[in-house]
Amino acid sequence: MPTCRAHTGILPTSTSDTAFPYRRTSTDIVFDVKTLLWLSDTVRTAMSDKDSNRSFGQASDSLLRFLERAMLEESIGPAVLDFATIKQAHLDKLVAEMIEFGKHETASSARALRYATHAAQLQRLWRTRYKAQYFTIDEIRTHDLVATGRLKGVRFVETKKHGNASIA
Helix, strand or coil: CCCCEEECCCCCCCCCCCCCCCCEECCCCEEHHCCCCCCCHHHHHHHHCCCCCCCHHHHHHHHHHHHHHHHHHHHHHCCCHHHHHHHHHCCCHHHHHHHHHHHHCCCCCCCHHHHHHHHHHHHHHHHHHHCCHCCHHHHHHHHHHCCCCCCCCCEEEECCCCCCCEEE
């Protein structure tokens, strides 16, 4: 399973930070896909919750540390998030939704705008680094699901009535 290694600094330095689980080895903090997927899902759920105060949820501090560290390492290297990690942890979806979230927040929400700005910068860096692969990430996910995932063996056929796909 792909991992993301980030050097200590901005990221949590004690195991008491339960909002963002991680494994620590000597001087490095190692983030795995499962941890990053947890962060992505937690933040995306909080942003979509209409009853909340329209924030990034319980993981907002961890999110900021992650965004800052990822931007730093993408900018000055070595970049530690490989494409498989971004794809499997849905980090592309996270940054895209954060950008949209920031567009709809009022100017008084400086924190949301700051996070959205970081997300936009990180998205630009990933698009530059991965090029076409990043732009087709949803198609790659779909292909993986059909080839080896939960959709293996499922066929989609076009119906004559409205031209919509249906499951055969």
